[in-house]
Amino acid sequence: MKPELSGRTIKIATVDDHPMTRLALKTVIEQHPQWQVTDEFSTPDAFQASLRKSEPDVVIIDLLFNEGSGLDLVEYLKAFHPSIRCLVYSARTEKHYAERCLRAGAHGYACKDEPIDVIPEAIERVLKNDVYLSPQLTRRITETFVRRQQQNPAASDEQAIESLSNRELEVLQLIGQGYNTKQIAESVCRSVKTIETYRYRIKKKLGITSGTELAQYALVHREGINADAAR
Amino acid sequence: MRLDEKLARVSDASPAIDSQRLLSLCAGKPDVLIQCLELLIAEVASNRLQVDQALAANDARALGVGVHNLRGSMSLIGAAQARDLAAAIENDVDAGDVRTVANQWQKLDRELNQCMANVRALLRALDEPEAHF
Numbered sequence: 001m002k003p004e005l006s007g008r009t010i011k012i013a014t015v016d017d018h019p020m021t022r023l024a025l026k027t028v029i030e031q032h033p034q035w036q037v038t039d040e041f042s043t044p045d046a047f048q049a050s051l052r053k054s055e056p057d058v059v060i061i062d063l064l065f066n067e068g069s070g071l072d073l074v075e076y077l078k079a080f081h082p083s084i085r086c087l088v089y090s091a092r093t094e095k096h097y098a099e100r101c102l103r104a105g106a107h108g109y110a111c112k113d114e115p116i117d118v119i120p121e122a123i124e125r126v127l128k129n130d131v132y133l134s135p136q137l138t139r140r141i142t143e144t145f146v147r148r149q150q151q152n153p154a155a156s157d158e159q160a161i162e163s164l165s166n167r168e169l170e171v172l173q174l175i176g177q178g179y180n181t182k183q184i185a186e187s188v189c190r191s192v193k194t195i196e197t198y199r200y201r202i203k204k205k206l207g208i209t210s211g212t213e214l215a216q217y218a219l220v221h222r223e224g225i226n227a228d229a230a231r
Numbered sequence: 232m233r234l235d236e237k238l239a240r241v242s243d244a245s246p247a248i249d250s251q252r253l254l255s256l257c258a259g260k261p262d263v264l265i266q267c268l269e270l271l272i273a274e275v276a277s278n279r280l281q282v283d284q285a286l287a288a289n290d291a292r293a294l295g296v297g298v299h300n301l302r303g304s305m306s307l308i309g310a311a312q313a314r315d316l317a318a319a320i321e322n323d324v325d326a327g328d329v330r331t332v333a334n335q336w337q338k339l340d341r342e343l344n345q346c347m348a349n350v351r352a353l354l355r356a357l358d359e360p361e362a363h364f
Contacts, residue, residue, distance in 0.1 A: 018303060020270035024256040027263050064299045091303035093318075112306040113314070115255045 010127065013039040013056040015047045015073065016089070017065050021112070025060060025089070028116050035123065044068035048076065055084055058123055061106075063090040063097065071104055078105025085126040089119070095140045098133060102216045108132030130178040131215045141220055160206050161221065168205070171198045176218035234261050237356055247346045248353075249309025256307060261357060268354050274304055275347060279340070286333060294332065295324040301339070305346065313342040 012029055014022050014037060026037040038056060041047040045068050047059065059077070063070035074086050087108040088101045098109040107126040110118055111134045118134065125132040133141070164172065167188070174184045181199065185192045199214065208214050238250035257264035281297035284290075302317035316339040320332055 018270075018274055018300065018307075020256075020267050020274055020304065021307060023263065023267055023270060024307065027258045027260065028255070031258055062303075064296055066293075066296050091299060091306050091314075091318075094322075112303050115252060116307065117255050 008034075010035045010058065010123075011038045011054075011056040012036065012123070013041065013047060013050075013059045015041045015044055015059060015070070016062040017042045018062070021062070021089075024116055025119065028119055029123070032120060032123075044070060044073040047073065051081060055081055058085045058087060058126060060087045060089050060119070063088060063092055063101070071101060074101055074104045074106045087119075087122055087126050087132065093134075093136065095137050095144065098137045099141065102131065102133075102220075105212065107212060107215075109137060110134050111136065125178060128178060129180055129211070129215065131212070131219045133219060138219070163205050164202060168198050168202050171195060172202055172214075172218050175199075175215055176221070234259060234264070238353070240356070247310050247312065247342070247349050249311075252307065252309030253353075265354065265357055268350050268357075271304060271308065271350060272347065275301065275343060278304070279343065282336060286336065289329075291324055291327075291329060294329070295321060298324065298339075301343070305343075308346070308350075310342075310346045313339060313346050316342055 012035055014025050016022050016025070019042075022040045022042075026040070029035050029037050038054075039047075039050060041050065043065055044061070061070045061073055070088060070090070074088065077084050077086055082105075085108075086106045087110060088098075088106045089110050089112060090097065091112040093111045093113050101109050107129075108122050108131060110122045110132065114134055114136065122132040161169070161172075170188060171184055174187060179187060181192055181195050185195045188195075199211070203209065203214055206214075206217060208217055235250070235254055238253055253264060253267075256267055278297045278300045281293060282301070285292075285294035285297055298317050298320045302314055302321055305311075305314035305317060316335065320335045320339060323329065323332060323335070
C-alpha cells in the first residue's frame with residue numbers, strides 16, 4: 001500500500017448502474033475494517049461531478065452505461081485525477097476490453113463472471129500500486145502472447161526483454177509479482193534510489209512512459225519474463 | 232436453519248442459480264441477500280422491458296446495453312445459462328449482426344423466467360418463519 005494510505009480509512013467509490021451490484025460491492029468491501037464505500041454513483045458523469053468536492057482512494061467502475069462510458073471515465077481519471085486507483089468491474093470477459101482498459105489507465109480489471117470475493121484481493125493489489133487482472137483474463141492474454149511469440153519468435157516484445165540486463169530483468173520480474181519499489185529494494189539488497197534507476201532504464205528500453213504501464217507490462221508478460229529469467 | 236443450508240436447499244430445487252455466489256454477494260447476511268434479490272427482480276424487469284422496446288424500435292445501442300445489463304446480473308448470481316445466452320446476443324449486437332437476436336432473445340427470455348422463478352422461491356424461503364440465522 002502507498003505509505004500515505006497506511007493506517008487510515010481507505011475511501012472507495014463505486015460507479016455502476018446496477019443497484020444490486022453496488023449493494024453487493026459495499027457489503028463485501030466493508031467486511032474489511034479499514035475500507036469504506038463513501039460514495040455510490042449510477043453514472044460516470046455523477047462521479048466526475050463529485051470529484052470537485054472530494055476524491056476517493058479507489059474507484060470501482062462498470063464499463064457500459066445507458067448514459068456515459070466507463071472507459072472514457074478511466075481515461076479522464078488518468079489525465080486529471082491520476083492518484084485515484086481505478087478498478088474496472090465488468091460483465092465483459094473478452095480480453096480486448098481488459099487490454100483497452102489497462103491501456104487507458106485502469107489499474108485493474110475484474111470480471112463479474114467470477115465470484116465477487118475477488119474484489120478484496122483486487123483492491124489490495126491496486127492499493128499496492130500493482131495491477132489486478134482476473135485470472136481467466138490473465139490466462140487468455142498470456143496464451144495469446146505465447147501464441148504470437150511462437151508464430152513470430154523475433155517479435156519486438158521478446159527482443160526488448162532480452163535487451164535488459166540480468167538485474168533489470170530481475171526487477172521487472174518482481175514488479176510482475178506485485179512488489180513495489182521499496183519491497184524490491186529490500187528483496188535484492190539495494191537502495192530505493194538504485195531500484196528507481198533500474199525502473200527508469202527498464203522503461204526506456206521497453207518504450208514505456210509510466211509506472212502503471214510498467215506494472216501492466218510486467219504482469220501481462222510475466223510468463224515471458226520468467227522464462228527469460230530462467231535461461 | 233442457517234442461511235447457507237437454506238440456500239443450498241433452494242438451489243438444489245433451482246439449479247438455474249448458484250447458491251455459493253449468492254452467499255458471497257451478501258457476505259452471509261440474510262437481510263442483505265433479501266435486498267439484493269429484490270433489487271435484482273426490479274433490475275431484470277427493467278432490462279427486459281428495455282430489450283423488448285429496443286427490438287421493437289430496432290435500436291441497437293439500447294439493445295446492447297439492455298442485454299449487457301442482463302448478462303451482468305446473471306453473472307453475479309451465477310446463472311450460467313442465462314449469462315451465456317446474454318453474452319452471445321451481446322456479441323452479435325456488437326458485431327452488428329442483429330438478424331438472429333429476436334430468436335435468441337426468446338431463448339434468453341425463457342431462461343430468465345426460470346431464474347426469476349427461482350429467485351422468488353428463494354425470497355419466499357427466506358421469509359419462512361422457521362428461518363433462524
